[in-house]
Amino acid sequence: MxxxxxxxxxxxxxxxxxxxxxxxxxxxxxxxxxxxxxxxxxxxxxxxxxxxxxxxxAHYVGRPSPLFHAKRLSEQLGGAQIYLKREDLNHTGAHxxxxxxxxxxxxxxxxxxxxxxxxxxxxxxxxxxxxxxxxxxxxxxxxxxxxxxxxxxxxxxxxxxxxxxxxxxxxxxxxxxxxxxxxxxxxxxxxxxxxxxxxxxxxxxxxxxxxDFQAIIGDEIKVQSQERFNKYPDYIVACVGGGSNAMGAFSAFLNDGSVKLIGVEPAGHGLNTDQHSATLTLGKPSQLHGMACYVLEDENGEPLPVHSIASGLDYPGVGPQHSFLKDIGRVEYSTATDEECLNAFMTLSRVEGIVPALESSHAVAWAIREAPQLSKDTIVVVNLSGRGDKDSDYVAEKLGLN
Known part of the structure; x- marks a missing residue:
């Protein structure tokens, strides 16, 4: 490999x-x-x-994870066809x-x-x-x-x-x-x-x-998309904190420029505030935890306090391969706010009956925002990296659903 x-x-x-x-x-x-x-x-x-x-x-995790057509969400948005790579169905509920x-x-x-x-x-x-x-x-x-x-x-x-x-x-x-x-x-x-x-x-x-261990996600998407569409997806979208689920989904397609790769970082309360974790969007090359990568840091070179509604994304650094892919332009890195994330969490839950992790909801938010601008024959695969059981009480309290 x-x-x-x-x-x-x-x-x-x-x-x-x-x-x-x-x-x-x-x-x-x-x-x-x-x-x-x-x-x-x-x-x-x-x-x-x-x-x-x-x-x-195969027998413990339950791989391959399904590639699910979110038909109702796609119809509601009126644009691209959205498919979910169901890593949330793995044993333990995530990638x-x-x-x-x-x-x-x-x-x-x-x-x-x-x-x-x-x-x-x-x-x-x-x-x-x-x-x-x-x-x-x-x-x-x-x-x-x-x-x-x-x-x-x-x-x-x-x-x-x-x-x-x-x-x-x-x-x-x-x-x-x-x-x-x-x-x-x-x-x-x-x-x-x-x-x-x-x-x-x-x-x-x-x-x-x-x-290498996560690359099985992208390898499966390759096989499943050929079987389902007789071609590769037009877009593969995944949330990025440290970046493991995204790297797993992207790795199989890095040398195929026809597949657009989108990493979605947490914009938190907004990129114009100090309450976000958008490392690749607003950070700069530095060092953190034994690696060189993009880092959000202060004027003294210390990592900044960061924020995301998703606990798995509030990290001031990012994987070095993501940093490299940003610089060469192979992956486009976008953002979604806490508000967009919460909306995506509730929308997917109520339209498709799938409760996503708040981390994964950032990628879903990108699809909700961008799919209406894309043609109906465009295929967008969202890596649904985890399920939202762990977040349900927090979201219910946040939105007054208790």
């Missing part, structure tokens, strides 16, 4: 996507990351690993299980004693706790206190699954701080622990590894 654009490997051997990515970390952590990279490249090619992962995808199974299996094959991770909305935490329970490895999840209060259903699930949940109260008590906390715990014993990063972010090899 390798990915290229114009014959250039993504990433290169040092883990760079153009000028982004790499390993901006202390020497002892670099040694641990290099160990993971070598083990990953060796283990992932073995028939044993490939067969075990394939079996779990996160794809790479969590891969990381947990890798930890087992490497003989690690504990898996450590961060989580924002809790989907990565639930998926990793699930995968660790399956393979029999202890799991420790770091989560910001703000997100713990917003995402109670996922918090309970993680505890039921046996994860040791660490509440992070420092800083903004959200995803960035959870990442910091998890990294610190990992550094205590990188020989015995493995840090299972929850997106296509962090030092090499994690942006590559997580992308």
């Amino acid at each position: 390798s990915y290229q654009i114009n014959g250039v490997a993504l990433p290169n051997e040092e883990g760079f996507f153009g000028e982004y990515g790499g390993q901006f970390i202390p020497p002892h952590l670099k040694a641990a990351m290099d160990e993971i990279n070598v083990a990953y490249e060796e283990i992932r090619k073995t028939p044993e690993f490939q067969n075990e992962l394939s079996e779990l995808f 996160k299980i794809n790479h969590c199974l891969g990381e947990a299996l890798l930890a087992k094959y490497m003989g690690k004693k504990k898996v450590i991770a961060e989580t924002g909305a809790g989907q990565h935490g639930v998926a990793l706790a699930t995968a660790c329970a399956l393979v029999g490895i202890p799991c420790e999840i770091h989560m910001g206190q703000v997100d713990i209060e917003k995402e109670h259903p996922n918090v309970v699930k993680m505890k039921i699954l046996g994860a040791n949940l660490i509440s992070v109260t420092r800083g903004t008590a959200t995803l960035k701080d959870a990442v910091d906390s998890a990294f610190e715990e990992y550094l205590k014993d990188p020989d015995s622990f493995i840090y299972a990063i929850g997106s296509v972010v962090g030092p090499h090899p994690f942006p590559k590894m997580v992308r």
